Amino acid sequence: MPNDFKILNQKIGLGETVTINMDIARLTTRSKIDIPIIVSRGKTKGPCLLLIAGIHGDETNGVEIVRQIIAAGYHKPEKGTIICIPLLNVFGFLNQSREFPDGRDLNRMFPGSNKGSSASKFAYYLMKEVIPKVDYCIDYHTGGAQRFNYSQVRINGSDETSLELAKVFGAPFIVFSKSQEKTFRNSMVKLGKKVLLFEGGKSLNLDKNVTKTGVQGAINVMHYLGFRDFSSKILKPTNLISPIVIKNSKWIRAKHSGMYRSYISAGQKVEKGIKLGSISDPYGELEKIFKNPQEGYILNSNHSPVVIQGDALIHIGFE
Template sequence: MTHKNNHTITILDESIAPGETKTINMEIAKLHTMTKLKIPIIVSRSKINGPVVLFSAGLHGDEINGTEIVRQLITKKVNQPKKGTIICIPIINIFGFVNQSREFPDGRDLNRVFPGSKNGSLASRFAYYLMKEIIPNVDYCVDFHSGGASRFNAAQIRIAPSNPELRALADIFQAPFTLFSKNIPNSFRNSCDKAGVKMLLFEGGKSQDINSSITVEGVEGAKRLLQHLGMLSDKLIASQRVTPTIPIEKSAWIRAKYSGLFHNHTEAGKLVEKGEELALITDPFGKVEHSVKAPHRGYIINSNHASIVYQGDAIYHISL
């Protein structure tokens, strides 16, 4: 198989030769205070030819659990490949990270403006340079995300349906769950797919939060993938999960039928039975209690951690 690791890799006019490790700072724009914002891109290459793998996080600036996973891949030297090249971008949306916000300062969701435009909005320009400078070098990508707002995702890999190659890679990653979901137009995943990059999208935890169990799932899954590709250092061991990943082809949201205080006692990842009580929704004054029950047997793959919910809010994501 021909990999993109051959010869010298060039990113933003900086060359990284085989056997070299280099941090390249991407500077596309400044804050309104004229402060420079640098996006570190850590590139580590073996002298031996092999695949190029990208580990990225922080596409949404408030999803910091993914950033922690990529940080640990660097500190534990998982990113030092036995062959090939590993590129780590712990924070793509550095603007959102600074502001603890999901979006860019222009209010746009970076994950909805790909492949971007050189002369477009601020978010669009970042998407453009990511696709122009990084992705042409990449064979495989794992992009780490978390649940939005207060919604906590069980550790899962998301892939497009009817893609046997991605399904095999998801089985190797061995997250607790593998969800089949169509690529969203103008998303990073969709653009990578069109560019021929094999992407696994990891979801786990919730925004503005670091969860140690989710972090372990992300780090160990990355190690399993690298081991499969022959890239994991001989000094490291990839643990194997006792149970295989659980495939979920269809799922649905359970929504709050009432507004009130939300007393959630069902964590993401649990298998629940039909009619099982998942939570209580109460008024603040001690007069009303509404039971939330599972509509059918299934796995809870997302659980809302909010203390207050409104009628219609998504409170659980359950497999069908």
């Protein structure tokens, strides 16, 4: 890495912290929407880590995690470069919506095109202007709608380096999950970048335990990779819990529409045959209880009180 490098045509020297506004789209009123990118370089050369959140505008817990990292000054390395993008999809954030203004899911538009839709162009410029500098990435997400994700790190199971970094991160679960085509993670992996996708909490919600796990995980990874000495912030071995590696998983979906009651909690280990929940009509005439088909761990639990037939209720992982 040279002593000076550019992001969006702005040079950042060793030892500097600079906020650059990425301006590539506007509201229908022609008002600019700037995407702040905080770039911090250490005094010596080294690798580059990207901490990014808010690809989906309603996934506020990820935004809070990166915000806390910046507020505490943890993003300023002694060696190498740390790039923070706390909120990528400002449009969705303003509308408290998952989607981009054109109705598309930004996380299904990568690597994008400069001749495509607005979401596709947005993805293209991120990949073109920022990502070439990046070696490692922690991508923060939450569960969609009313579905709560227990804190977990998702990786491509075949990548040993990513598995080691996921263990260092220290979330309760490591989930082997092949990245979908046209997602940000898939595009990064194809470029040879090492990506940890953190999932925790649910949309439009802040959870203190999830936030704590997400911040501590970043500290652990930054320390491990040598960006900065966080010895005083690293948990003692006696306080560490070995992550449970989930190699397979399945969704249990609603067989009926109606009012939903869950009998379990996210993160819980469940035995085969245990009652997981029930669905009833609103009138007290019908209630259907469903049971667990296979021993596993609850990775995600739907918190919605009303569900439609086919809705995802519970995500169960297996070792």
